[in-house]
Amino acid sequence: MGRPPCCDKIGVKKGPWTPEEDITLVSYIQEHGPGNWRVVPTNTGLLRCSKSCRLRWTNYLRPGIRRGNFTDHEEKMIIHLQALLGNRWAAIASYLPQRTDNDIKNYWNTHLKKKLKKLQGHEHDKQHNQDGHSDSKGQWERRLQTDIHMAKQALREALSLEKSSNFAESKPSKSNTHCPFITPIQTTTYASSTENISRLLENWMKNSPKSSLTSSETSQTTQNSFINPVGIGSSPSEGLSALTPGSLESLFSFNSAASKSVSVDKTATFTPETTLFHDERKPNSSSQMPLALLEKWLFDDGASQGQEDVMDMSLGETAVLF
């Protein structure tokens, strides 16, 4: 039928967002919550299409986003998840709570693809030139290849089991289907985010955009999750510095709240007491055994970032699992 592009309208601005536009958008979302993007340009006066507003929010302004350097652990998780899930970046992003799908996609395309290619070439050479021993990366590569098929199959089975048993009565959101152990979110998680935004904005408005670095840093360290709303000078390692393994775990449902289930229940009462990390529901572990184990496999190492051979171990566990 051919729907006309939403951005075809005359007078719709394109290109990079200005700090002023960011503030306008954040202020609006602060007040109304994300969702109903159609009315956002009209209500805010932004000369942007709704799509652009949503994208700007989810990929950049949304609280809890970490930017910049990917850790070794994140890198390995992406490689692993990409092998399991394919180019389903949103699904992969749901396992990396502080990263956006766009970010992961970019990182994959610009870094990891090349890296793997290199590794594969390396491995190929080695297979021709030697037998027996290889470095840990090579081992990992081989084990990955042999395990992927089994893992994929098991994951499919697990997912179908989950769907038939657990999700019969409550239809999961599209994004949650690939991460079924993440329970439907509570909208109150957003409350703290908006508070953070408002606090950050207060600081940011007081200072020049340049000096917003310090205010965002302060926010990050004191509130455990935050980004500079205009993306100026946010250091990559800051976001995680204050995260404990526990909070990291709880972040997963935040992620699904903020980035995926954007349809915020507007009737929900937002209370200042509900912090970002404190109101998460734990999944029912007894009924989700295979995926809980998978979750463990994926995230157990989150606490000990930077450990060598982390994926070796994980793969070993996976092989046992399946």
Place this chain on the structure above:
DNA sequence: AATAAGTCCAACCGCGTATGA
């Protein structure tokens, strides 16, 4: 110092899906 080539990433585009009339 100039500029060509390469890299990176924010934003755009088009398509599929969900939803409601």
Place this chain on the structure above:
DNA sequence: GTCATACGCGGTTGGACTTAT
């Protein structure tokens, strides 16, 4: 069931930035 609309996702692109020559 059909159609229109909104949303979300993945692929792609444009241009700013960096590196090499």
